[in-house]
Each structure stands twice: as structure tokens, then as C-alpha cells.
Amino acid sequence: MRWIFAIVAYGLITFILWGDPFKIVYGWRHPFNTAAWAPIIVVAIVGLGLARYAIRKYDDSFRSISPGYWSLLQPTMVVLSGVTWIWFVSLIGLTYAQSFAIAKFNPDYVRAEPIRVSILNAPYVQFGDPHGVAVKDCKPYIWSFRQMGFVEVGDGLAINIIPEEWRKKCGMPLTGNDLRK
Structure with missing residues (x-):
């Protein structure tokens, strides 16, 4: 039993x-x-x-x-x-x-997932659906629970994770072709 x-x-x-x-x-x-x-x-x-x-x-x-x-x-x-x-x-x-x-970070745009959602999604997501994303002073950031803060990322990664409307407002590259220019 x-x-x-x-x-x-x-x-x-x-x-x-x-x-x-x-x-x-x-x-x-x-x-x-x-x-x-x-x-x-x-x-x-x-x-x-x-x-x-x-x-x-x-x-x-x-x-x-x-x-x-x-x-x-x-x-x-x-x-x-x-x-x-x-x-x-x-x-x-x-x-x-x-x-x-x-x-405290006070980003211009932010979308963050609670830890519960990250735990539930962890087995299915390798990368591309971070815990949170933010844009501050037109620089892209992702949330890190390890550092308990936002970490700046490059434009190549930002294309995949930052919403398109945020990238348009900041003049960030919209596609991989824009990075090559």
C-alpha cells in the first residue's frame, strides 16, 4: 500500500x-x-x-x-x-x-513571467521564451532569476524575444537582414 x-x-x-x-x-x-x-x-x-x-x-x-x-x-x-x-x-x-x-530597474517597456510560469514551461523551452524581457533607453534586456535582475542582450537575440512594436519604437533591427546592414 x-x-x-x-x-x-x-x-x-x-x-x-x-x-x-x-x-x-x-x-x-x-x-x-x-x-x-x-x-x-x-x-x-x-x-x-x-x-x-x-x-x-x-x-x-x-x-x-x-x-x-x-x-x-x-x-x-x-x-x-x-x-x-x-x-x-x-x-x-x-x-x-x-x-x-x-x-527599481524602471524599464520603458517590460513583460515578465512569474516564477511559476517559468517552472511549468522549463522542460519545453530551451531559449526564446525568457522569464521576462525589457527595453530601457532602447537597449534590450532579459530577466535572469540567477542574477535577480535584467541582463543586457545583443540585437541578434533581441530580434527573437523583444516584441516587434517595441523594436519599431526604438529603431532596433526588425529582422536578421537588418543586422547585416
């Missing part, structure tokens, strides 16, 4: 995080590599360790309250604590940090 519940728990957590239980197996092209994941992982591991300690310490108390369901309770606690910490830190923390960084 534990194995069945573990498989269901895996399916649930991968569906919540990536939208598909098998995406991490067949579709993950590159790791979601940001420095911001280090504290998330540390907090999740500490939280899971504390949950496991509490489970071992109060094992008899839990068994007397819910006999027969204890084998289902342990994986549930692990899944819920992991999902809770990942979503709490990433959705709230990184989204607000991104919003404050964008406000």
Missing part, C-alpha cells in the same frame, strides 16, 4: 510543480539552474527532517489516533511539506523580489 501511495504522491507533486508527472522524465532538457533554489532546497530539507523527527518522536501518538492510516500519513506529510515550502518560497518570495527589482 505504501508503494501505491508513494506513486500517487509523486504524481501529485510533479503535477503541481510541472503540470505533468512524466515531464521530469521525458521532457526535462536542462535543470532549472538558479541561485535562488539553494535556500529553497535547504529549507525544504530542514523542514522534511523536522517532520521526520516529529513522526518518529510521536509515532505512538499518531498510531493511536489514526490506526491503519499511518502508512498513508507519512508520505502525505512529506509531499505536503515539500510542496508547501517550494511554492511558498518560489511563488511569494521570488515573485515579490522580481517585482521590486523590475520597479
Whole structure:
């Protein structure tokens, strides 16, 4: 019964995080590599360790309250604590940090994706759909969660990621042929 519940728990957590239980197996092209994941992982591991300690310490108390369901309770606690910490830190923390960084940068044009959208799209997008794009003083930038800020990019990349109307307003190249002139 534990194995069945573990498989269901895996399916649930991968569906919540990536939208598909098998995406991490067949579709993950590159790791979601940001420095911001280090504290998330540390907090999740500490939280899971504390949950496991509490489970071992109060094992008899839990068994007397819910006999027969204890084998289902342990994986549930692990899944819920992991999902809770990942979503709490990433959705709230990184989204607000991104919003404050964008406000501080004060671009002329901006389009930014929340971290949740980036996580859900990560297995399908190699490049070309960045976390965010901006134009400031007619210079193109992309959002980097690793640096928690915008990084300037060249015109060759800007053609693919900056909306055409922004490029027209700034006189940026509209096609690859414009770069060769």
C-alpha cells in the first residue's frame, strides 16, 4: 500500500510543480539552474527532517489516533511539506523580489513571467521564451532569476524575444537582414 501511495504522491507533486508527472522524465532538457533554489532546497530539507523527527518522536501518538492510516500519513506529510515550502518560497518570495527589482530597474517597456510560469514551461523551452524581457533607453534586456535582475542582450537575440512594436519604437533591427546592414 505504501508503494501505491508513494506513486500517487509523486504524481501529485510533479503535477503541481510541472503540470505533468512524466515531464521530469521525458521532457526535462536542462535543470532549472538558479541561485535562488539553494535556500529553497535547504529549507525544504530542514523542514522534511523536522517532520521526520516529529513522526518518529510521536509515532505512538499518531498510531493511536489514526490506526491503519499511518502508512498513508507519512508520505502525505512529506509531499505536503515539500510542496508547501517550494511554492511558498518560489511563488511569494521570488515573485515579490522580481517585482521590486523590475520597479527599481524602471524599464520603458517590460513583460515578465512569474516564477511559476517559468517552472511549468522549463522542460519545453530551451531559449526564446525568457522569464521576462525589457527595453530601457532602447537597449534590450532579459530577466535572469540567477542574477535577480535584467541582463543586457545583443540585437541578434533581441530580434527573437523583444516584441516587434517595441523594436519599431526604438529603431532596433526588425529582422536578421537588418543586422547585416
